[in-house]
Amino acid sequence: MSDYTPIDITPPELRPSALARHVPDWAEAAPTPDDVQNWEQRQTSALIPFSLDARGWPMHPHGRTGRVGRNLGKWGENRAADPIVVAGHGEDRQVLLITRDDIHEEAIPGGMVDPGEAAPAALVRELREETGVNLADHEPLILGQDVVDDWRQSDHAWVASTSGLYLLPATVTAVAASDALRATWYPFSSLTLLENAITAAGRTLYNAHRPLLQRALDHLAE
Structure with missing residues (x-):
């Protein structure tokens, strides 16, 4: 038994x-x-x-x-799209995260892909809905497709995310909306630096997004 x-x-x-x-x-x-x-x-x-x-x-x-x-x-499988928006270079590099309104943790802005919607379109839509940032004229680099450790997953329902990297020369104005309580630019020269900055702000990084952010950092280090 x-x-x-x-x-x-x-x-x-x-x-x-x-x-x-x-x-x-x-x-x-x-x-x-x-x-x-x-x-x-x-x-x-x-x-x-x-x-x-x-x-x-x-x-x-x-x-x-x-x-x-x-x-x-x-x-x-539930398909999601996670746009990783990075601004600047080297030690001055920053990443745009939101505070999710469901679990109140810092996360990549993103969400579920609509029926019939392509992942690149979902990346643009979710970013615009949650931060007001419109990158429709930017081409993302698709970093990968992964099953993420989403807090809502079960043995019979889970999230598979397409993560896309956007590179900007400098930060742009971001305003929280939709499923986001805040939209914040954080230092992003390393995952440790990012987590330290989030902790200093009295917040917590969403654990499921650590691998996606590390993959972005690995790509930027190439």
């Missing part, structure tokens, strides 16, 4: 009884993965390959999370 006892993180608005009455505009209507009819298509188009278990339920690409249920829009 398995001693695996994950917790169910499904919020009230995504439980079957609630979905029967009303489906939030950001979520699919399926109460469980059994109610999803296109798993083969989702697997084929996934950014990060994933398998189905014996029940036909999607399995997190990195294994068990200690959580079940769904606190994301879709079962299985």
